[in-house]
Structures are given as structure tokens and as C-alpha cells.
Amino acid sequence: MTADPTTARDLDRGGLPATAALVATLALSIAAGWLDLRLYGGIGLLVSTVFVLGCVTTVLTVRRRGVLLVMLSTPLVPIIAILVVVLAFTPRDPDTTVQLLATARPVIAHFPAIVGTTALVVVLGVTRLVLNRRAAAA
Secondary structure: OOOOOOOHHHHOOOOEOHHHHHHHHHHHHHHHHHHHHHHHOOOOHHHHHHHHHHHHHHHHHEOHHHHHHHHHHOOHHHHHHHHHHHHHHOOOOOOHHHHHHHHHHHHHHOHHHHHHHHHHHHHHHHHHHHHHHHHHHO
């Protein structure tokens, strides 16, 4: 009797490691935030676009066992990227309250994009897991 080459273990081998894909998405989001800040003076559409494309690409290219990690950490990527950009590349205010408000404002402004992207990534991730499970069972 020969072994079936399409076992569940073989289906899990392709793809990127989840942490590497998330770090790449985070790095691209930080770079987009820096560029957005330099070109337009604020964090705007460029960050949202890169974040959405990066997260969708990440959930579609990671290994099957990393899909859940990507789905759970999707909202953290833009929040961390925006905080890094604001804290590293904008002038500091000595007043702590002003600094906290300056940091929170871009995160709040991007909240609809964060929620929408998280929902999209969860739908894609669940679909991918279901399709992988069906392929492994067949």
C-alpha cells in the first residue's frame, strides 16, 4: 500500500511562517506611515492601503497553522505601526496629555479600516481553513 502524498501534514508545509509575514506587514506599514508623514504631513490613506493589502496577502500566504495567529494579530499591526510612526517621527511635546492625544488621534481615525480589514482577514482565514480541511479529508 502506498502513502497518499496529499496528507494534512503535506498541505501544511507550503507558505510563509506567520511571524515573518506579520513582521513584514508591520515593517511595510511603518514605512508607509513614514512616507505618508513626509509627503502629506499626516498619517492617512497610504498607511491604510498598505495595511489592508499586507494583511490580505499575509493571510493568503502563511502556513495553515499560522492562519489563526494572523487573524488574531491583524488589529495590532496598524496600531503598533501608527504608534511607532507617531512616536519616532513626529516632534515630541513636553506635555504628556498632548502627546497621548497626538498619538491616539491617528489610531482612532484609522479604526474603521482596522475593523474592516480584521473582518476581511477573518473571513479569508476561515475560508482557507475550511477549504484546507476539505482537501485533507478528500
